[in-house]
Amino acid sequence: MEGRCSVETLADFGFLDASFTPKITPGFGPDLFVLTGSDEVYVFNSEERKLTLVLQFPGPVSDLVQSPDKQLIYVSCSSGVYCVSPQLLLSRTQNHPADVSSGPPELQISSDSLVIGEEGVLSLLLVGSVLLLLSHRDTLWLLSLYKTPEPESSSCELLGSFSLPLVSAAVCDDDEAKMGTRRRPVLICVHSVSTSPSEETLVNSHYHLESVLFKLLFGVDAALAKSPVVLCGLPDGRLCSLPLRLPGSRLRVLHSLEQPVVFVGASVVTETAPGHAQCLVAVGEQGRVLLMKTENPEGGDRAAGFLETCVPGPAVCGSVDKQHLYYSTGSDLLMLDLSEKSSGREGQEKNEESFRKSSAVVHSPTGLKVCRVSALAGPARDATGGVQLLSLSVRGQLQKILLPEERKDLSSHPSAQVCRSAGDLLSAIGDVCERVSALKTAIKSKNQILKHLNQVLNISFLLIEDANTEDQPPKQEKQIRCHTRTRWSRLLQKDSLNLTCVLENSSSFILERGWTLSITVFPVSSSLTAGKESSSTNFSFPFHNLCPGETLDVSLPLAAAGDASFPMRVSCSLLFSLSSLLGEQEVTHLPGLQSSCISLPLNTLTVDWLHVLQVDIKKTTTSHSFYIEADPIQAFLNSHRTEFSRQVETGGREGPSKTEQELFSARIRVSSELLRDMLVSDLNPQGSKSGLCLSLLDWLLSEGPGGGKGGQQRDKIDPSSSVVHARGPNGARVKLTAMEVKVGEEDTGKEDSLSTVDVEVESSSIAAVCGLHHAVLRRIQALMLSAPQRSASTKRLQSLGLRPALQRAEIISATAEPTRTNVDVKLKTVDES
């Protein structure tokens, strides 16, 4: 076919029921009736391009026919046949313009308009005043004839019925048989030429047939009685005929296509017999086309010729005009030229040849490149002479298809024709190009998605592997991990602690679109205080691309000063939502996908007191600053400090100075050898004694949660005294002191004295002391775990002692925080002995 079809969507009726053959019937004037397999009949005005009326029936509608005067429609649904006058109903609704704004009026059709109570009617046909109903009973096809009701009566009179035994359902399996009950058999009416005077009286599914063919097919009697003949294409492949007005007539099988009949029509009009079809066409579902023509062999008698050919199937629906058969395979709309160009006048020898030629033509239908057509309504010529088809697509779109104009002057102007055909070819190439590029982009996007998915899977496996090996001490660092930094900031006179989370991608994979970093922050102690509701906070940061070696920094507010309980646990995980793989449109069609995502834990970090200390820059030891709290609870605590400070002091070997009598203190003693091994190498290569204390403090303060560097700076520490003054997150002042102590000097029983470093925590706030104590212990435990196996005996001893101490401290710090009044706490410093 030269040129392209223009397809215009007129309306959308939503997805169609796949088991139902939809139908479009041109109605009164510009009205169209559309059946989609639902309970509704849509009346669509093709001029105004809108739905004018929706008729709602009590059951699924199977077929619809119109009376010849187009005033009434007969609609068959599961409970019977209804007779409705759409014009009347429409005018009635227009009289009540209450709901004009809200779309087309919907009308419920009541059982008052039920005219025939026959159930399971599949197809209807109206011939004159006779309404034919084709239904499917247990073992037969039943064709019932009813007289259409007189205006005053409300029901039809049964005139008779014809039946045809069902061909064994062995041909199709059960599923198809079930489907078959909803597939509409084709019912058409064929008139002999002499029967009806003019073409205008014909309505849908009525055809004029040339008289010789009519007589040959249906007999002389039918022709003489001027009887219309009903042709019935059944889903079992048979094509049956029934002369309507003949005494003793019965259903006669004309031919069997051996595949469900999809369409029956009449076509081929030549100049010799204008207006009268010379060929009956039946189309089977698998593409078998039956042409019934008058054969006029040389010297022989005329006979009806049944020519069967195959065209590329499957045929979904069909339609004919004067020369062509149009049928849809679902993927394309095809056009078949049925006319015999060379037939007729030239001589009888050529007839045979032309017949063969016509069959050759039949083999190659031309594609019109319109896909997904599931119902067609008769071709019509518009004002400009173009052929126009109405179609209903599988997606329920009512479309107007304008076929390209035929070239009538093909032979007369060869050069012009060549030009035009070249142009047409070019446009066709453009067409194909467009389709190819669309296909390419689709493939490309699919590849992209697959790549993306591959990355995601790789990352998932990597992370899962990491999670599984978490129990063992990690030999190498995780390839994708998170570490954090804390920093205090002051905004509007309020201090707040910010946590900066750094996602580090040292793997070889890219974290692409769709990943989200999710950070959950919750106090460690909250799990112990069951009475409170857990105060975990969730942050998520979707990000686009994180290439290998790149990092992603995100900041989140951890707490304002004074209203958070430390230590806090920061749990990081990576989320991947599946919906991001697909485009938005696809996602909307798959509602289940929207919520589905993969969650992969990264690592869990702890933000402890050491991380959140605000170290004073000046080396002040002003004691009065310890008493500035205005907190009434603090005041209360202060008043009682004398009582419990004693107890605390029993734990501490070297009590604080007199002026700071009411301070709490805790001390941790660590082997300096160990510290030297671990810290000096990188901190202070000189290895001086004060350097060791200093580097310990520095290490304590600088180590950020999860290995990152903390917010503190080394120069804030007083290098001479190795004392750090700082402010805790609750505002309490704390003092961290590190000093080297020889244990052996005191304990005479031991030969080689052990040099240790004492870390002392002092504060007026017990919470601060507990928290810091816990934090320091944690650090040292971590340090020991990472210490080399050398000197294992002593180290194990230390670590054994440390662990219960750490546990105790954790419990105490947890209980001390919420219940400050419960001061019956014993702090014990842990000695390495």
Added chain:
Amino acid sequence: MYQPTCLLNEWMKENNELVNKLKQQYGGRDTLSRDQNQNRLRWCSSEFHKLLRKIQGVPPLADGTHLELSVAFNACVCTIAQSQFTDAELHITQAIQRALQATEGDLHPVASDLPAFWKSVLKSLGNTALNSCLLHLLCLQWAVWLATCRLKTIQQFEVDLFSLVETVCAGGEDDRGSKFIGRSSDTPLLVTEPRKLAEFLQICTSITQGAERLAEGLSSEALSGLQKATSLSAPRALAAYVHHLSGSCFARMSCPQMALQCYRKALETDSRCVCALYQSMLIYRQLGNTQAEIQALRLLHSTLLLPSASVPVQADVHPLNPSLLLCSQSLNSQLSVPSALSVLHNLALKCVLHERVSEGVEYYLDLLASLHSEDPHGARTKTLTDMQDHLTDYAKDTPLPGLPQIYLEAGAAILMARRPFDCMALCNEVISTTVELLPERLVLEDPEERSESGTRDVGAEGVDKEAVLLWTGAAYLLLGHCHTHLKDWKQAVTHYTRCINLLVKVHFKKKGFQPQIPSADMVVKQGTNLCILQRLKGLSLAGRGISFTQMDKLKEALRDLLLSVQAFPECVGAELWCGEVLWRLGRKHEAAACWEKSWITKSPVEDLPLYLRELQSGPSLDSTELRQRIQELGPV
């Protein structure tokens, strides 16, 4: 433990409700369509069976037996009404076995021998309370036997069934009495009254038996059985059937007057019994009483056109339809009636053949009009059996000839009524329809050989080429006659010539011979296409010959007339005219011989279509005048 009485009451209530519902349906004056009726019946049937299954779920109990058997009765009535006879039989025997087990404790094996089973059951009947229930079930078994045409079995049980009817009828009276006294909830209700059912079965059995015997040729036995049945009370339609069958018996015994009496009685009993009217028409035909035959045909036609004629016989009270039980093939053939159109055709033909031409023409015109009416003729009158959808229904009756033949007959009749223009219109219509289908050449085969080989050249298209050719030929012949009638000799010659040209295309093939143009010396059997062909040829040649005579082309006339006589020796007109031409040519003695020959009485030609008869439309020769001429000529 369950509470048997309480359950029994529940079940009884359920049963009674169902029965009342079903009775409403049948009491409700048939407002529902047949489909809906069937649906209701199906529903009731399944409900009854559900109930029965519930009851049969517990071991057989003496207390519940009465109820169980009643429910089984109801369920089986519904099953039979849906023509599921084997199912019904199974349920009946099951129910009886359980009942007997409950009361006597001994099992009655069914095996395959149903009659033996029933014999043993009937023998062991002692308990009177159970007796009636069992008899009701026997009624149903009877119905099944009747519906499946097991008349021999029924005959075996004739005595038992006879006593059954008596006891049931007697019991029915008692039941009725007790029913008024006791509340209806105390006793399980039945779907149909057993007394009515038994009576109904009795009459149906008599009718079927009568029909079967009649078919077997045992007319007198059939008659005695039917005579007995006349005394039974029966629905109107069934009583009419009894009379009708008696009539048929008399007819078979060649007592036509008695038969007519019986048919009259049948019609008096039920005016819708059209089959009686039809049979009496056949008897009048047999008797040769043409006027009465025509009268009967006319009556039959008008009765068939009445809307009430198509309403099937309805059993008013219970779901068991007469059509279910009267299914014997021989009965159906007795009750069948041709369609209204076919009767009308017969009537028209009879009128034309028996000198009532103008009346016949009217009937022919009526026939043509009704053929062209909008109504499809698939809707025809329904006999009893049409209640069941049957495929053969629409195929079996068409004694109506093909439409072209009716056209031609009508044309001939109209020509006989001296309306040549109307005849021409009809013939032209036939020709316009058939002319395009005429074969170039045609080979007629010996019909006997053809029936042996079984191949008929009708073709898949349904066009019989021989018939088409003969119809067209006849139409041309009639056209020729019309023009002869109008004394338009030239036109007449044209049309006769067309007919002859058409006919010479036909070759005749005999086994072992080459196809040849049929000649006069062949033995032509009547009623075959060959006979029609020869007759057509003879008539058209004669017609052309006469026309030539009128145009004074005596040579041509003589040739045609001689050929005509040769082709079709029985043609009287041709011989007479042949003589006339010879006379005019001066061969007076030959002419005289010709005339003498034509006066020898010839065997009348039967079974030929109306249009192939010699119509007295053309110029005629007065035989007395001819005889005078012969006398004047004197001896040779």
